Amino acid sequence: MNRGAEVTAGDIARLADVSRAAVSNWRKRYPDFPKPVGGSMSSPTFPLDEVEQWLEANGRMPTRTAVDRLHLVLQRASMDTDDAIAAIVRRLSDAEARTGPTAQAVAEILAIADEIGLGAVQEALATRFVDLRDRRGAGGRSTSTEVAALVAELAQPQGATVMDPACRTGVLLHAALTRRAARVVAQDADDDLVAIARARLASVDGVARVEVRRGDLIDDAFGDTRVDIVVSDPPNGGGWPYEELAGDLRWEYSLPPRSEPELAWIQHALARLHPGGHVWMLLPPGVAERPAGRRVRRELLRRGALRAVIALPTGVTAPYNMRRHLWMLRRPEVVDGPQAVLMVDAEQPWPEAAEIIRSAMRAHRADSPPPDTVGAHAVRLDPVSLISEDVDLTPSRHVSGAHPAHDFTQVSATRTRLAAMMSALPETLPPVHTRRSSRDPVADTTVGDLIKRGTLVVLAEPGAALHVGDVLISSTGPRPELLVVDDTDDGRTLDGRHICLRSNPDHWDPWFLVGCLGSAANLRRVVSTGSIPRIEVRRARIPSLSRPEQHLYGEYFRRLREMLAGLQQATALGEEFVEMTVGGLLAGTLDTDG
Template identity: 35%
Template sequence: MPQPSAQVTAAEISRIAGVTRATVSNWRRRHDDFPAPSGGTESSPLYDLVEVKAWLGARGHATTADPAEELRTTLRLHQRSGSLTGSLLPLVLAAARCTPEERTALAGLSDPSLIVRAEGASADVSDLVPGAEAVRFAGEDIDVLRALLRCVDDDATGEAALAVLAERELEDSSAGGTYRTPAPLADLMARLIPGPCERVLDPACGSGSLLAAVARRGAGALYGQDTVPVQAQRSAVSLLLTAPDADVTVRVGDSLRSDTFADLTVDAVVCNPPYGDRDWGHDELAYDARWVYGVPPRAESELAWVQHALAHLVPGGHAVMLLPPATASRASGRRVRMDLVRSGAVRAVIALPPGAAAPLHVGLQIWVLQRPEPAGPERKSVLFVDTTEAGGSGDRSSAASVATATGTRGARSVLDWPVLTEAALGQWSAFIEAPDTFTDDPGTARAVPVVDLLDDVVDLTPTRHVRASRSDIAPVDLARETEEVRRRLVAGAASLGKAARYTDWSAAGPTPREWRTATAADLARGGALTLLRTAPESRDSAGDASTATLPVLTGPDIARGTAPSGTPGTLRTDTAPVIAPGDVVVRAVAGGNGAMARVTDEVDAGSLLGPQVHLFRPDPARLDPWFLAGFLGSAENIAAASTGSTILHVSPGRLRVPLLPLEEQRRYGEAFRRVHTLRAEAARATELADETARLLAGGLTGGGLIPSPPPAAPDKTSRAESA
């Protein structure tokens, strides 16, 4: 029987072919044989995937998609992919454990031999993957097996293949809200656990990113549970690959209703639980022994997770949880919050800016909890930290607008994770070292006495407690600061006006110019450029002391047009590329405000390349750097080379560059350099205008500044005498 074909959008065609969406639109208009829509609407047509692949193959475009996209497409075409994807997860583990040479040998096997080897390899590791069963592959599965091998060979960590398989499985299930905790946030949560911890539990482990983060900090025994089978399986495989020295135990099940680790106590709990779940088991769990601090109301599933975490801790153990802001203030949870605070279980609440994790339009909060110790020290205060100003840039009101897989440019603010992490960890470290003498930082952090929190609402919202007033600053100092910022604003406005005078451009003609392009991967193979990226950290990696103090160029630095502002932190400084003038740097995560690419200069030279940045080092005899940066960072180019759903990761090798003579490249390069200057000056002027307005408004309302009196009218007698 013929296999049923999937349908794809124009955006998906662009990713499969490795071109921009504009190119797909041109194909539709200019080629009569381009496949006709087979579904969808006039504004959003769908195309038969088999017909599209045949059309692309006839023109040499079928092989330009990256291996993860090829695996995704092959699964969509496969007749029994819905029942097969879960069975492929153990095979990812087996393939990723092979050496590159062993994977090459596997790829060279005949179809029957590969099927036999795949079945045997899956069986060898199936006992390590929760819920995995013996699988029998058939001849019709061979395309999927080979696509999976190519995907793992391209990304030896296995994460790309795991993401594709989980995505496919979740599409066919009713599971919702299964979002991956971003790596910088997972790292921050892991670092909030004071001191070393050996045994760590995540009762809603999802893809395992939180447990992987604590493993990088030395945890040796990792326990996870998730109610979604594919998530638990993905977590187990991912942890076995990223933390090979750890003892990994992951199980399937609902932790609240059916706790598979009921008798386990651990040193720490990390968790990003599901939010707003009214069907968490309120009625059947009403008399559960975990509710030491009160029965959680039906609408307070988050407080059920909090108490579940505390129940699994040894006395003095810590739990770090990511929770929605309503948990801190909702009236229905007041009594439980009161007992948590009164007992000393709540140690800190840290407010994050919108965009830190899904749901991206909400500013989530990190709660740091500690299980009280019998006869332990009295905890007299709770630390509140607000990182919204430290970690974000751009327009906060637009934080809900997110770049999507279709290539839509979002307006989500760019988070400065190094600054945010430093702000949160710095305040927390100072607090746990001396909680009774902690010095408040107005507007950022405050240690609030427990007795002051036990009022009628027990509101634990950080912004309510750390809010600063301009009355705390001496009027003379405030006036001096305001005038200095105003002077910089005037100078910035003048620079912006100068940059805006660039008019050296004209219309191309009645139709847009068409390009003959090459991918960055092709240019790298031809020696026109070198593609570099910082290697991921491993648990056993040791940094180079000679580079441990160098600044790090981050994605937010590129977006804002500022000098390198990051710190090495956990960066592998022994392998991180050192930036040279004339390099082209591109943000590895698409979306947000600001530039996606820029050319480095003398200020950037000598700094280290950050973990979320791609570096292109062009041969100046063949490629103009600003020409390269302009085209690499274009919106359509970035969209066509990006993969993901809520977070778009840029595949650097898929970015395309027009093939032009060097002299013509330089003309384009000069134009792109001027555009970059205009964007940088506009961003600087906007930032200064916001800062000036904030200082003036705060000073006037706080009493530190007063409006100047109107000028006195000239005295009539004096005027007559002077006449």
């Protein structure tokens, strides 16, 4: 910060990651604490440069990443609101507008951009914007980067023109640009979202042409434009301007009902494609089954427009409390008729689910059924079988039972594996003992304090190299994943879905940290309560035990996690055995022992 800036006690508390009461105590206990230079008796202000020097000299300045410092700039400039962040973003992309009341904040943010790159700063600002909008329920949610990357991979946008007619913050088009789309065009009805998306897309290296405008279903900013690919995560729920657009020529597959805005967005996207172009659209699961939309769904099938419906795992993209469907559609050629439809039900952990989807789509593009490796999760159907009375396109209702029943040899082999796994479980169960002696309660401290002291380091920037003994924590909840990096992952880089805690081996046992962080008490502290549960690991509390005691506890925690992993594997295999057996009994390939 520049010399001359002033901060309140609340600002100091945020700067030092402590409570305001702690700041009040410092003022009373330490004569050298900076004196007020302004404000009022009830809310004095202090010289920021002196405050930072005092915090550094007394070991109370926390280690902060560039993104942490960016958030502090916003807070100090009183610009930590969604509309203020959008204003900052506009100024960052306009050199002639870097004057006025936000000039100081813009200059500081540009200095951070010099360190980590303008693209990283734009991404951090967009993330903060979405988080703030989400907290006040203003519709700022954004597609997750993992899902956006998969959509871009499946869409194959290299050299193509790609459109998003309801772009939000531009996540999907950003992923398309990283896969060398030649041109991207986007619109959104929200001016602030347009500003965020425009800045985010402009920061991608390359020679692609980028156009982001204000627009919606009524005032279409690209009504005369035809593109190769449409990717979108359009607004869900509510209604759409039915009366104003009832006679529009875009409704080739029947007029969407008043209560089905998603079916209007689907047809809008198809109308903006060249013949043979594809749509990849994220939709709520109700679009596949609601009675009001069955006429449109039937027409999409009958004319060969709908090509795939993919059910993603729960919690991989916003809103995180439900599964989302990814529809793939194709603008038919003149002679096109009904086409085979791929159904995928991928309710597995994300890496496994993504690979199932890739494998099934590769086979579908080759006009082949899904390979055996994903046959339990995907099926390729004749559209005639889908054009029933309800026209229900929910993947789970078609994938289940679409494959032949397992024979006796397969079921028997699975039973043998399950019996062996269950017989090994008692050996993994650690013993428990009552305490043989009493001891005083153990003092504890927060992870934030340990970071300030230097015994723990937090790494959050993607791309950082991982070392053996690092502790990985997923950055979103509701129950964070906790891992210890071993020899197999040494040197791997940190991804955007995790943060890393690195400890001095002389201070902290990694398995002890994992056990503490995963406790019920700490989960209540670190998981935020928003619709996107975020992990604030600095709030976690760690008992202050000696290194030998930590090792004993850590080894026990490791054994508990191994036991839990064994139980989960046995449960999964047990469910598979039950499903195989029931299917075989009903199909007549198996018999009971009676």
